[in-house]
Amino acid sequence: xxxxxxxxxxxxxxxxxxxxxxxxxxxxxxxxxxxxxxxxxxxxxxxxxxxxxxxxxxxxxxxxxxxxxxxxxxxxxxxxxxxxxxxxxxxxxxxxxxxxxxxxxxxxxxxxxxxxxxxxxxxxxxxxxxxxxxxxxxxxxxxxxxxxxxxxxxxxxxxxxxxxxxxxxxxxxxxxxxxxxxxxxxxxxxxxxxxxxxxxxxxxxxxxxxxxxxxxxxxxxxxxxxxxxxxxxxxxxxxxxxxxxxxxxxxxxxxxxxxxxxxxxxxxxxxxxxxxxxxxxxxxxxxxxxxx
Amino acid sequence: xxxxxxxxxxxxxxxxxxxxxxxxxxxxxxxxxxxxxxxxxxxxxxxxxxxxxxxxxxxxxxxxxxxxxxxxxxxxxxxxxxxxxxxxxxxxxxxxxxxxxxxxxxxxxxxxxxxxxxxxxxxxxxxxxxxxxxxxxxxxxxxxxxxxxxxxxxxxxxxxxxxxxxxxxxxxxxxxxxxxxxxxxxxxxxxxxxxxxxxxxxxxxxxxxxxxxxxxxxxxxxxxxxxxxxxxxxxxxxxxxxxxxxxxxxxxxxxxxxxxxxxxxxxxxxxxxxxxxxxxxxxxxxxxxxxxxxxxxxxxxxxxxxxxxxxxxxxxxxxxxxxxxxxxxxxxxxxxxxxxxxxxxxxxxxxxxxxxxxxxxxxxxxxxxxxxxxxxxxxxxxxxxxxxxxxxxxxxxxxxxxxxxxxxxxxxxxxxxxxxxxxxxxxxxxxxxxxxxxxxxxxxxxxxxxxxxxxxxxxxxxxxxxxxxxxxxxxxxxxxxxxxxxxxxxxxxxxxxxxxxxxxxxxxxxxxxxxxxxxxxxxxxxxxxxxxxxxxxxxxxxxxxxxxxxxx
Numbered sequence: 001x002x003x004x005x006x007x008x009x010x011x012x013x014x015x016x017x018x019x020x021x022x023x024x025x026x027x028x029x030x031x032x033x034x035x036x037x038x039x040x041x042x043x044x045x046x047x048x049x050x051x052x053x054x055x056x057x058x059x060x061x062x063x064x065x066x067x068x069x070x071x072x073x074x075x076x077x078x079x080x081x082x083x084x085x086x087x088x089x090x091x092x093x094x095x096x097x098x099x100x101x102x103x104x105x106x107x108x109x110x111x112x113x114x115x116x117x118x119x120x121x122x123x124x125x126x127x128x129x130x131x132x133x134x135x136x137x138x139x140x141x142x143x144x145x146x147x148x149x150x151x152x153x154x155x156x157x158x159x160x161x162x163x164x165x166x167x168x169x170x171x172x173x174x175x176x177x178x179x180x181x182x183x184x185x186x187x188x189x190x191x192x193x194x195x196x197x198x199x200x201x202x203x204x205x206x207x208x209x210x211x212x213x214x215x216x217x218x219x220x221x222x223x224x225x226x227x228x229x230x231x232x233x234x235x236x237x238x239x240x241x242x243x244x245x246x247x248x249x250x251x252x253x254x255x256x257x258x259x260x261x262x263x264x265x266x267x268x269x270x271x272x273x274x275x276x277x278x279x280x281x282x283x284x285x286x287x288x289x290x291x292x
Numbered sequence: 293x294x295x296x297x298x299x300x301x302x303x304x305x306x307x308x309x310x311x312x313x314x315x316x317x318x319x320x321x322x323x324x325x326x327x328x329x330x331x332x333x334x335x336x337x338x339x340x341x342x343x344x345x346x347x348x349x350x351x352x353x354x355x356x357x358x359x360x361x362x363x364x365x366x367x368x369x370x371x372x373x374x375x376x377x378x379x380x381x382x383x384x385x386x387x388x389x390x391x392x393x394x395x396x397x398x399x400x401x402x403x404x405x406x407x408x409x410x411x412x413x414x415x416x417x418x419x420x421x422x423x424x425x426x427x428x429x430x431x432x433x434x435x436x437x438x439x440x441x442x443x444x445x446x447x448x449x450x451x452x453x454x455x456x457x458x459x460x461x462x463x464x465x466x467x468x469x470x471x472x473x474x475x476x477x478x479x480x481x482x483x484x485x486x487x488x489x490x491x492x493x494x495x496x497x498x499x500x501x502x503x504x505x506x507x508x509x510x511x512x513x514x515x516x517x518x519x520x521x522x523x524x525x526x527x528x529x530x531x532x533x534x535x536x537x538x539x540x541x542x543x544x545x546x547x548x549x550x551x552x553x554x555x556x557x558x559x560x561x562x563x564x565x566x567x568x569x570x571x572x573x574x575x576x577x578x579x580x581x582x583x584x585x586x587x588x589x590x591x592x593x594x595x596x597x598x599x600x601x602x603x604x605x606x607x608x609x610x611x612x613x614x615x616x617x618x619x620x621x622x623x624x625x626x627x628x629x630x631x632x633x634x635x636x637x638x639x640x641x642x643x644x645x646x647x648x649x650x651x652x653x654x655x656x657x658x659x660x661x662x663x664x665x666x667x668x669x670x671x672x673x674x675x676x677x678x679x680x681x682x683x684x685x686x687x688x689x690x691x692x693x694x695x696x697x698x699x700x701x702x703x704x705x706x707x708x709x710x711x712x713x714x715x716x717x718x719x720x721x722x723x724x725x726x727x728x729x730x731x732x733x734x735x736x737x738x739x740x741x742x743x744x745x746x747x748x749x750x751x752x753x754x755x756x757x758x759x760x761x762x763x764x765x766x767x768x769x770x771x772x773x774x775x776x777x778x779x780x781x782x783x784x785x786x787x788x789x790x791x792x793x794x795x796x797x798x799x800x801x802x803x804x805x806x807x808x809x810x811x812x813x814x815x816x817x818x819x820x821x822x823x824x825x826x827x828x829x830x831x832x833x834x835x836x837x838x839x840x841x842x843x844x
Contacts, residue, residue: 007589009652015593019512020437022583027592033644037602037637044630052623053630060623069622084773108772118778127780 092276096149099283106283113284116277120269121285129288133248134264139288142244144170146233153282159268160236167268170236172224176259181216188213189221190254196229196241197249293366294349296359301447302350306343308451313339319483322541327469331462331483331543338458363436367449369725371429372718373815374457375422376808379711382417383801389414390794394787404468412467412479418706419477419570421460426714427573428453428495431518433721434580435499438515439506448494455491459484471543475558477565478532482545485533492526513596517576520604524568532561552619560611567607570705571673574713575603575642578673581717582666583649586656591648595641602638606631613684616693625686632684639677646670661734661741665716668745672708676701691763696786700755707748707800715740715807722811726818736810743803750796758789 004016004023012025048054051063062068081088087108091099099105118127124135131137141147145155145168158166175181181189191206192213217229224237231239238246247253247262269278297305312335319332389410392399399405432449436442443449463480466472472479480488499519503511534548549557583590590596612620612628647670650657657667679701683692692698719737723730731737765785768776 009588010591014589017508017510017512019508020440020584022438022512022580023589024513024593024596025589025591027594029592029594029598029641030644033595033598033637033641036640037598037634040634040637044634047626047630051626052621053626055623060621063626067622069617069625080773087772108774111770111772111776112774115775115778115781118780119775122778122780 088276091279096279096283099279100149106287109280109283110287113280113287116273116281117284120273121281124266129285130290131246134246136246136264137244137290138285139290140242140244141290142239142242143233144231144236144238147286149279149282149286151233152285153278155266156273156278156281157268157270160266161263162266162268164268164270168236170263172237172257172262174259174261175220177261181220181258185212185216186255186258189216190251190258192217193229193240193258194249194251194254197243293370294346295352296355296366297446299354301445302346304447305346305450306350309339309343309346313343323543326542327466327471328483328541328543330469331466331471334462334465335458338454338461342454360442362442363433364443364446364449365433365436365725366446367453368429368433368721371425371432371453372722372725372811374453375425375429375714375718376804376811378417378421378425378460379804380801380808382414382419382421383797383804385410385414385417387794387797387801390790390797394790394794403470409467409470412472413464415477416460416463416467416479418711419565420463421457423570423573423710423714424456424460425453426718427518427521427569427577428456430577430580430717430721431499431522431573433725434512434514434518434576435502438508438512438580439502440508441502441505443498444501444505448498452491452495452498455487455494459488459491462487466543473533473535473545473547475532475547475561477562478529478558481543482533482535482537483543485529485535489526489530492522492529496522496526512579513590513593513600514576514579516600517572517579520600521568521573521576524564524572524604528561528564528568532557552615555615555618556612556620556624559614560608563611563614564607566705567603567610570710571607572603574669574710577717578646578666578670578713581713581720582646582663582670585660585663585666585716585720586650586653588649588651588653591645591651595645599638599642599645602635603642606635606638610635610684613689616686616689629684629686632681636677636681639681640674643670643674643677646673661737662716662719662731664741665712665719665737665744668741669709669712669716672704672712672748676705676709679704691767692759695759695762695766696755696789697759697763700752700759703755704748704752707744707751711800711804712744712748715744715804718807718811722814726815728814728818728821732810732813732817736806740803740807740810743799743806747796747799747801747803750799751793752796754789754792754796758786758793761785761789 004014004018006013007023007025010025010027012027014023015026017024048061049063050065051067052060053063054061087105090102090105091109094102094105099109117125117129121129121138125131125138126135129138131140136142136144143151145151145160155168158164158168160168160170162168173180176183176186188209190213191209192211195206195210195213217225218227221229224232224235225240226232226237229240231237243249245253246264247257273281294302316332316335316339319335320329321332323329323332389407392407392410399407403409432443459480462484466480466484471481473481478485499515499522503515503519535545536548537545547554579590579596609631610628612624613632614628616625616629647667650663650667653663657663682688683697683701692701719731762782762785765777765782766779770776
């Protein structure tokens, strides 16, 4: 190659080409570049020899270490299962009462239950299980379908108004929209229901509406919510006397509930979570207490 | 600018616009009331938008033949401005989505404003809108100077530039309407993809036709990289977007690939988009504007050769490192990982070649923010290629994959390398293009530099921390062998870093706004100066008087 002039700063000569004022020095490739090119290439070749690497016609080079990522993951899953077996097997085989009586097991339930709950349930029920509009507060002990661990586990497994064939089914009639009650009757029964759990009950001006509402309640609501309005857990009908509301306790919201009815949904988790996971969750939820 | 087109070129342009209008009309009719139909109207509007000013100057006399003795820089000038505007738009949406991640409640109740639709507007806006326009604009400039040949004609560069921007607008508006292939960096649907192929082939032909007429015996390194960028992006784009439309009147299509083959094709595309769009193209920029600005010869021609062939050969294999520990056969993962490791050497050789070129000009780096942009870009290029090779190692990837570390890595490259080299190059190029000695304000370049650097550092450090914390939390187990943290625990841990990231991004956006202002003011001042001096200030800012030659 015909070389150009010498660069005064580096002492190197240029290649003799010039593009709009840009020149190039004829500096040899630094040794360090060649060194690392060799090192990385040798590493790559070594890795190819050791590991599955190159495709052949209908198979591939397996590598002398005999590593297979599917075998590895299968082994790791088995190992993890083995590691958890001592307590997981107990949870699987023991009944709820026996597990609850075992402090060591309950400690593990608390640990595993929290992440299971937050990863699967918290999206609707909240991280602290305190619920939100449309989603029941699970720490309130105000159960729709029963609060014993086996009842909770069943609810988790089959869901509520879900696509599971055994699903729990519950629907509140749309008393207003379906023409069962007129607007005055609904207003009265709303006043009565709200008075059951406190707000507004001291106002004497509301007394006539509350009294009228009590009659409406007796004629229309007791079949599901019970004579005492404490709900029926075999029908998923909520207790109306406690201070917890699923959809909210404001006048408007309770009116909407009576007028348009309600039908909440909970997915069924039986096909997504293992039996042990569901058991852990049931115990975890049962043990929840209201956050102060 | 239109009067500078020849009469024949104006006629051809009108013909193209008429054909496009009819195509748009057909789209609008076939896809009545759907996004496809709306895009038809967009095509019509774009054709008319270009057609009206064309018609106004349509009967202007033939241009002065003397102009063919000079390089053709009008498309470059427009491309620079478009690049800066896309930078602001794309980075603004980036800050928006970053804010949504930190404060999700800030969203408005509209489908187009949902995170999933805004995010590709950000990525396409900055990569294709900002990066693509900058590449097209600078490549036309570099190509002519280093070939000592004028662009082969004046129409095809406009077709490439404006056609490409039409593609970008169709892409971004499509995302807002839910039009997407759901392939990262390849979201635009089939009709936009076909349009881009046409534009890209014309782009490639411009390059070939100009190089064929070059007056220099050798093809300069920058052109190797620009050529690799154009050629490989064409191949990637065509293969990854092979799809069957539901009908020719509907935007929806289904990929020709399925399952793990689809994943592998997508990441072969995705990683080589990083390699040939975001690396090769911008190395072309670096190889011209850095030595030019520094006034120094390239450190080593031989190193350039090793780097170029190393990068082009090795990157092609690396895509599978995006699919470690997946259904992809392990041997493919092995190849992706090992080639990614070897790839570090030519990458660092390129960064080193750039930095060693600055030997003898470090005092300029200290004083000149434009050159400092380019120097820092080379440093970030080195940092992010090291990080990339490191993250391609399977064991490292098991921690980093699916975390914010990946996001941090991408932005170390996109902000630190791609955007910095672009801003540096544009600051060098704008005074040359508009015949001024300097930019409007050197101080504003300095302000932009520090905003960009601070924004990048804040962003990247926030995402490193966030990503590593996230990865570690996901793989921490209790003594019982169950997960120690729920997913939402990791979200809570990430929150402060998300705020920091949004802040870093905001700094970078502010820098881009300052830069755009500076560019626009330079143009304005240059025009005013030319008007005052009667158009006589042809400042020869080049190293020597440009030796120009006639076009065809």
